Amino acid sequence: MWTGMQWTGTVAANSSHRWFTWGWPAAWHVVWYMMPTSPQPGAPELGWEVAVERANGTQCTYWITVKNPTPNAVTFEGRFAVLS
């Protein structure tokens, strides 16, 4: 397994936003997870959902929707792991 950070982002208070990232080998088993970089102790800051599109025979595009349930903007890292 190897891991990385694909992007950094910000989600406004009580809202959600969708990002996409393309050109990933479809043969890879990839999982996505978010990590807040703006501490707000006491309650969850982010949730996320992943959807996937098969772009061609060898590549796919991931669509990641990040939700911020807090009353403040949250900055975060969009992280991935390629499983093996």
Add this chain to the structure above:
Amino acid sequence: MPTVTLQRAQQLFDLVNAKVCCPASAPAPCIPFLYPDDGCWGRASEMCRLMIADGAQPRKVWIYGSLLVQTSNNPACHVGWGWHVAPTLEVNTGAGTETYVIDPSLFPGPVTKTMWKSVQGDPSATLVDTDADVFHRDIFGNVIFDPTYSQTQGVLTTFRNKLKLRSVGADGPPPYFACVTKPPGVQWFGSIAPNDTHRWFTWGWPAAWHVFWTIMPSTICPGAPQLTWTVEVERANATQCTYWITVSNLTADPVKFEGRYNIL
């Protein structure tokens, strides 16, 4: 002939391959690469049009023989042809010039003519090179041109419709899983109806294992997300668990997919 780098050839391949039809809807002006049965001359003409519009100078290669190609995009897992055609580019490889074929119905990238011929099941097949403006060429050398691309559009329309009919029928959209060996880490091949949500379960997993589940569409349809999923788990006994995986199809087309797992 002007030459291009292999990188440029890949760019041009990607340019035309991005026009691939979503099988069940196949809206114009997409190219029905996923219907390999027939219509290659229409696909080749449209690919040449797109490459020329992008500044390239493709040619075409025609192959004649008793051709038989293995493919996961036909329910029988193969297609038979008397002839076939695809665009070509002259590639400067650094060690010289070589002709590469652009044929997304057979390959995921540009390939040499030797490679292109080798998968078509007839070592004695003959190859003929022509300019890109030859729309149709029979084995006797009789040619038809299509300077306005009107015949091209007619051929593409015909085979888009055939792809759509197959994809909404009993066989569903390509690929056809009977033609595919299940790769490592794939628990099941699934199919999900348009805008549907369906739940699968898989039991007997050691509860001590740390297992991740992911879903990967097999049906190609560029432009928007196709599938999303959630995972639930049931502790069946002291040592085993059952995973329940709910897959949602976000599109108006049927989608085939792989249900994948990884043990961390």
